[in-house]
Amino acid sequence: MIENILLFLLAAGLPYYILLEQVSVLKSKHIFIISGVLLLVAIIGSGYIVKDHGPAFVIISLLSSLFSIYRATKTTNFYKLGYHLIVVNSPFFMLFENEGMLYSLALLVSLTGIYLIAQFYEKNYGSANYHHITGITLVRPYIGTYLTFYLIALALYPPFPNSLYFLEYIFNSDPDLLWYLVIITLFFGNFFLSMRVMKKTLFGRPNSNIHYVHMTAKEKATHMFIVVLLLLLSVNGVKEMLL
Amino acid sequence: MEKIILLIPSIPIVIAFILFFVNKKEFIPKVSIMLSSMVALLGLYGTYHVISTGTPIIGFDGLVIYNELSAILVPYVAILGLVIRKYATKYMWDEPGYKRFFVLLNFIFSAIYLLVMSNNLIVLALAWQLMSISLYLLVSFNVGSNSAVKNAKWTMIVHKGADLVFIFGVVLTYKTFGSFDLAILSEKWLSMSHSPVDNPTIFIIGLLFLIAAMMKSAIAPFHIWLPYTSEAPTPVSALMHAGVVNVGGILLNKLAYLLLLTPAVLNIAFVVGLFTAIFASLVMLVVSDIKRSLGYSTVGQMGYMIMEVGLGAFSLAIYHLMVHGIFKASLFLESGGLIKLARHDSNLPKRLTYELFWEEKIKSNSKKIFNYLAFFTILPVLVFIGVKMVLSEEFLEFNASIVILAFAWLTGTQLFLSFFKVSKSESLKVIFALVSSFVIILFTYEFVGLALEHFIYGDDALLFYEAATLNVTMVMSLVMIAAIMIIGWLFMYKQHLTDSPKAEYRSNNMKWLFYKFLVKEGHYFSILKIFKKDKA
Numbered sequence: 001m002i003e004n005i006l007l008f009l010l011a012a013g014l015p016y017y018i019l020l021e022q023v024s025v026l027k028s029k030h031i032f033i034i035s036g037v038l039l040l041v042a043i044i045g046s047g048y049i050v051k052d053h054g055p056a057f058v059i060i061s062l063l064s065s066l067f068s069i070y071r072a073t074k075t076t077n078f079y080k081l082g083y084h085l086i087v088v089n090s091p092f093f094m095l096f097e098n099e100g101m102l103y104s105l106a107l108l109v110s111l112t113g114i115y116l117i118a119q120f121y122e123k124n125y126g127s128a129n130y131h132h133i134t135g136i137t138l139v140r141p142y143i144g145t146y147l148t149f150y151l152i153a154l155a156l157y158p159p160f161p162n163s164l165y166f167l168e169y170i171f172n173s174d175p176d177l178l179w180y181l182v183i184i185t186l187f188f189g190n191f192f193l194s195m196r197v198m199k200k201t202l203f204g205r206p207n208s209n210i211h212y213v214h215m216t217a218k219e220k221a222t223h224m225f226i227v228v229l230l231l232l233l234s235v236n237g238v239k240e241m242l243l
Numbered sequence: 244m245e246k247i248i249l250l251i252p253s254i255p256i257v258i259a260f261i262l263f264f265v266n267k268k269e270f271i272p273k274v275s276i277m278l279s280s281m282v283a284l285l286g287l288y289g290t291y292h293v294i295s296t297g298t299p300i301i302g303f304d305g306l307v308i309y310n311e312l313s314a315i316l317v318p319y320v321a322i323l324g325l326v327i328r329k330y331a332t333k334y335m336w337d338e339p340g341y342k343r344f345f346v347l348l349n350f351i352f353s354a355i356y357l358l359v360m361s362n363n364l365i366v367l368a369l370a371w372q373l374m375s376i377s378l379y380l381l382v383s384f385n386v387g388s389n390s391a392v393k394n395a396k397w398t399m400i401v402h403k404g405a406d407l408v409f410i411f412g413v414v415l416t417y418k419t420f421g422s423f424d425l426a427i428l429s430e431k432w433l434s435m436s437h438s439p440v441d442n443p444t445i446f447i448i449g450l451l452f453l454i455a456a457m458m459k460s461a462i463a464p465f466h467i468w469l470p471y472t473s474e475a476p477t478p479v480s481a482l483m484h485a486g487v488v489n490v491g492g493i494l495l496n497k498l499a500y501l502l503l504l505t506p507a508v509l510n511i512a513f514v515v516g517l518f519t520a521i522f523a524s525l526v527m528l529v530v531s532d533i534k535r536s537l538g539y540s541t542v543g544q545m546g547y548m549i550m551e552v553g554l555g556a557f558s559l560a561i562y563h564l565m566v567h568g569i570f571k572a573s574l575f576l577e578s579g580g581l582i583k584l585a586r587h588d589s590n591l592p593k594r595l596t597y598e599l600f601w602e603e604k605i606k607s608n609s610k611k612i613f614n615y616l617a618f619f620t621i622l623p624v625l626v627f628i629g630v631k632m633v634l635s636e637e638f639l640e641f642n643a644s645i646v647i648l649a650f651a652w653l654t655g656t657q658l659f660l661s662f663f664k665v666s667k668s669e670s671l672k673v674i675f676a677l678v679s680s681f682v683i684i685l686f687t688y689e690f691v692g693l694a695l696e697h698f699i700y701g702d703d704a705l706l707f708y709e710a711a712t713l714n715v716t717m718v719m720s721l722v723m724i725a726a727i728m729i730i731g732w733l734f735m736y737k738q739h740l741t742d743s744p745k746a747e748y749r750s751n752n753m754k755w756l757f758y759k760f761l762v763k764e765g766h767y768f769s770i771l772k773i774f775k776k777d778k779a
Contacts, residue, residue, distance in 0.1 A: 135387060137386050138340065138387065148380070155376075157372055157376040159369075159373070164369075167368065167410065170410065171365065171414060171423075174418075175418075187403075187406075188403065188407075199392055199396065202386070204392070242363070
């Protein structure tokens with residue numbers, strides 16, 4: 001039981017970021033990293049611990065998820081969006097016994113991409129806030145393309161692994177009321193949050209007050225690596241789902 | 244050898260990948276068109292194979308199939324794709340994101356091919372969603388425009404809803420029938436249809452798939468995304484109105500045998516289709532924006548398509564979506580070209596049709612109303628009966644025949660009014676053109692409809708009509724159709740063929756309310772505003 005409670009906390013079943021945000025030395029970037037590392041520990045841990053998450057765990061994480069969706073709509077910071085999304089997706093980890101692991105892994109890889117984009121914004125535009133950095137698709141197609149990939153993956157669209165694992169698990173599970181609630185929440189929650197970012201930074205007229213910066217070759221290669229990783233996970237997802 | 248045809252959905256992905264590495268702008272469309280013609284050729288070869296051998300091509304462990312339905316739709320989509328790409332070569336030249344456009348175009352075509360050729364519900368679900376996201380990126384292609392992005396968002400919300408409903412449908416199908424394979428499922432559904440089925444879950448599954456189809460095919464009340472997406476580039480509009488919006492019809496054809504078990508779902512499809520067809524056609528006449536008007540025209544046609552499915556005329560829906568697609572794509576592409584021309588020269592030459600039908604000649608004489616009445620009611624019925632007797636043995640056996648009569652008449656009239664501005668003068672040419680368009684459409688629909696029916700479903704086609712038939716007597720049907728035709732004719736007569744002196748004009752509150760209802764598109768947005776006000 002204690003292991004399961006630990007796993008529940010590691011996989012962000014509770015919005016612990018509320019407490020971390022109160023700690024003045026921790027910036028949103030650090031909270032993002034902490035959340036990511038904890039989720040990774042949960043993914044690894046779930047390979048050793050037999051999960052036994054009762055409906056109470058799922059209901060609590062679902063409430064946390066709904067709260068985090070609300071909180072995520074109030075931010076325009078990539079780091080904050082990142083750690084909110086980890087909590088948003090936690091019910092999936094709780095609901096699907098051992099299978100939520102790969103979904104969470106795909107989520108983590110996509111969020112690594114978002115983290116790198118946030119770092120890029122922070123380095124070149126002063127902060128990871130994307131509010132006025134509009135029209136990226138038009139002015140910087142490379143970064144626009146990578147960001148589009150990550151957001152499509154997070155919005156649960158194929159061919160990215162998040163969607164494939166999501167579908168695989170729901171096709172192979174028995175629906176009940178809680179199942180429907182979790183699926184609908186995640187399906188639309190992830191979608192609306194991703195579309196919101198698309199609208200605010202990928203689309204729109206380029207801001208004439210901003211000097212848009214190109215990615216360096218190293219940055220491009222890093223993003224390419226993440227996209228390839230996502231596609232490899234997709235291949236695995238397709239195999240698991242269809243074969 | 245013929246298995247290579249099954250690679251068709253992957254070819255546009257390969258093209259998109261190649262395009263990433265093409266730096267010279269003029270090579271982008273060339274590469275895209277050249278490689279896409281390969282898809283068209285493969286599609287035609289596949290069609291030849293299916294027709295000549297009579298057997299479908301199945302591969303990838305039965306996940307993908309090139310059957311009779313694919314044999315018709317894949318070459319259609321491929322050729323449409325070629326035309327759109329060729330058109331976009333020049334049209335999109337000055338737009339920012341030229342390469343992005345061709346890449347996205349290839350992605351959406353890949354999704355459509357996969358959707359058409361899928362033989363597995365999971366593959367279908369993936370293609371269904373891939374198409375949504377590609378469409379979103381294409382509709383919001385003009386990223387600098389706030390309204391384009393906003394309308395794309397609405398499109399996406401409706402499509403996301405359709406995705407979820409579809410996924411629930413797939414989950415329930417698997418739980419109920421134990422397979423994702425469409426071929427196995429179709430056989431199972433066909434064998435189950437021989438005895439009465441009393442399982443509410445099957446009804447729910449059918450209903451979920453119908454709702455998913457309605458959402459993507461812009462059927463009321465989910466229609467609102469389509470008329471507002473005209474800000475997308477013209478080639479995208481053409482693709483959307485000719486290809487994407489038809490997926491509802493394609494989906495229902497793929498699941499035709501399931502619908503055999505749920506006649507109630509077919510009846511619902513008929514009712515919503517009929518309502519959409521009438522509502523959208525009326526709104527089309529009153530909205531002030533020409534692009535929205537075209538959008539509503541497509542919504543109306545989709546209504547007809549779903550209505551045909553509701554009647555059990557599944558293959559006719561396929562024919563309808565193709566014919567409408569070609570018609571609407573040519574309309575959009577022509578209008579795009581015309582707008583470009585008009586920017587350079589405002590004095591466009593008058594068309595021959597304009598001179599034939601528009602110029603005022605003789606003053607109208609409303610006393611001849613009964614002659615017109617005869618022309619537009621009795622004559623079409625006689626023509627229809629004649630055509631049915633020539634083409635079909637099962638003369639007026641099912642409700643479908645009766646509705647096809649109304650449909651042919653409406654389409655003929657709509658076609659005529661779309662192409663020609665009708666004069667207020669009394670003209671025999673107008674009558675002749677209306678009646679002849681009716682005859683042509685009726686013949687082609689009956690002839691091609693029957694041929695397609697035989698090709699796609701063989702003898703099973705009759706089962707669909709039987710499942711969809713309502714217990715309405717022939718006399719009742721004829722009376723209803725005659726009533727609709729008389730009302731329609733009177734409306735058109737008042738609109739186009741009579742002069743009403745302004746002095747005699749009296750205000751009519753009901754008429755005014757009805758007009759306001761239509762012009763505000765059924766108060767759709769007012770309802771949303773009420774919610775916003777409450778929130779405030």
